[in-house]
Amino acid sequence: MEALLRTSGLAKTYGGIKVLNDMNFDLHKGEVHAIVGENGAGKSVFTKIIAGVVRPDEGGTIVFEGTPISNMNVHKSRNLGISVIFQDISLFPNMSVAENICFGGKRRGIQNWKSIYAGAKEILDSIGADIDLYAVMNEISVGKQQLVAIARAIAFKAKVIIMDEPTASLSSNEVEMLYGVIKKLKADGVGIIYISHKFEEIFSVADRVSVFRDGNLVKTGRIDEFDQQSLINLMVGRELHFLPFHMEGDAGEVLFSVKGLTCEPYFRNISFDVRKNEVLGITGLVGAGRSEVARAIFGLLPLDSGEIELLGEPVHIKSATQAVRKGICYLPEDRRIQGLFMKKNMTVNITVTNLKKILNSLKLLSFKKEQDIVLEYIESLNIKPPLPNICVTNMSGGNQQKVLSSRWLNANPKVLIVDEVTSGVDVGVKTEIHKLLRDLASRGVAIIMISSDLPEILAVSDRIMVMRKGEVVNFTSVAAATQETLIEQGILG
Secondary structure, eight states: OOOSEEEEEEEEEETTEEEEEEEEEEEOTTOEEEEEOOTTSSHHHHHHHHTTSSOOOTTOEEEETTEEEOSOOHHHHHHHTEEEEOSSOOOOTTSBHHHHHHTTOOOTTOOSHHHHHHHHHHHHHHTTOOOOTTSBGGGSOHHHHHHHHHHHHHHTTOSEEEEESTTTTOOHHHHHHHHHHHHHHHHTTOEEEEEOSOHHHHHHHOSEEEEEETTEEEEEEEGGGOOHHHHHHHHHSSOOOOOOOOOSSOOOSEEEEEEEEEETTTEEEEEEEEETTOEEEEEESTTSSHHHHHHHHTTSSOOSEEEEEETTEEOOOOSHHHHHHHTEEEEOSOIIIIIOOTTSBHHHHHHTTOGGGGBOTTSOBOHHHHHHHHHHHHHHTTOSSOOTTSBGGGSOHHHHHHHHHHHHHHTOOSEEEEESTTTTOOHHHHHHHHHHHHHHHHTTOEEEEEOSOHHHHHHHOSEEEEEETTEEEEEEEGGGOOHHHHHHHHHHO
8 A cells, every 4th residue: 555655765864863764654544653762763754754844864755645745845845745743843923713714624615714713613512622722832832732723623624634642731631532533544545654662552642653762763663562661661761660669658748838818810829738758749730720729829819818838937928039039839730931042052951940950169150060960960861962062052952951950950949839740741851850859859949740640640740730720629548549530530529
């Protein structure tokens, strides 16, 4: 059977470093072909070449519906029917939801504002997404933005859709919604390239899977030829086993507490404690108010009422600067908009929150201290490419997440709030981040982990707080929790 999309000998070199080598890949109509690999394995570069965003080295070929495509660019790719949902969502932040879905699309009859909004509503209804058509994109949650990006791809009548970590910010309910969309797209003959670090997704949706490692295609096969361990071994080139990380011994004194935090319309009457040696997990549906609670504690949202205590002493935080000075650090879920300085290099992004560590005795910046700190995190988190002066814009999404994690680890926090901290990182680094969080907790740092990934919540947390519609609906120990009970509490309260 003729492939819908086929590549042969694709390669890409940056600064003398070959990041993609002799990539042979094919995709058929009505098929989900998954791609897995560690961060820096070449997945993003490969899909960007197909999308026409990155130009490959000379010699490779791309064939679409049997026709060789020379000099692929964004315009050609789009006209062929290739649509990409990038890991870091590429939408128009100041336009409405409806405009983002239908702007430039191929839907018949979209010629005026009325038809634009009618068309957008039809697509959102078809995937079961309840999103305000008139809402401005930068005012809705990242999870809803992801659903809008998927709706936009449908509006473009794409023949090939590339989904790069499409569930990174989706709740369990929204993930099931996405699975239904994928099933419908397959039935319509759409070919889907699905990139994810979440193995349960790969085994749920994929027909075939290709494993990338260090820029090379290691193996391609039917999904039923693999299990989770064999995929991990192929990805990292060695055996890698994972165990839950939980507190050893009893929790100590209260390190951090909030009482009656309210910030309408986002959340109300939020109270919790975090004790020494423990990790408090916060979960619930996207839009439950989890991230807004974190942003309010960090001084990014003004509180209507409530109290915050650190080591038994009340603290009053009006800005992020004040929060950092008090030792409260926040790793946001949207690394590009809320976290990183995208036009700065890796070194600046890692060291910016703790400048005292890179000053010499004359209070001048020490290049050696700065480089030593960055090289330490490059090694410990395996950041790729290992170039301290690389602009973070040119790094993969997973490696950007590693840089942001390094920043807050370097800040020596008293309270560390992490929001979807392992979004877009590979299975090896995910485990390393979990170990780091547990190590920080054992050293007296109050750890609050917000996550939509229920296996992660159950593997790392000691206690779990479930939120729904801006309120706390339950506290539970990890021993008493299951994925089913957490989903039920998050949906029904």
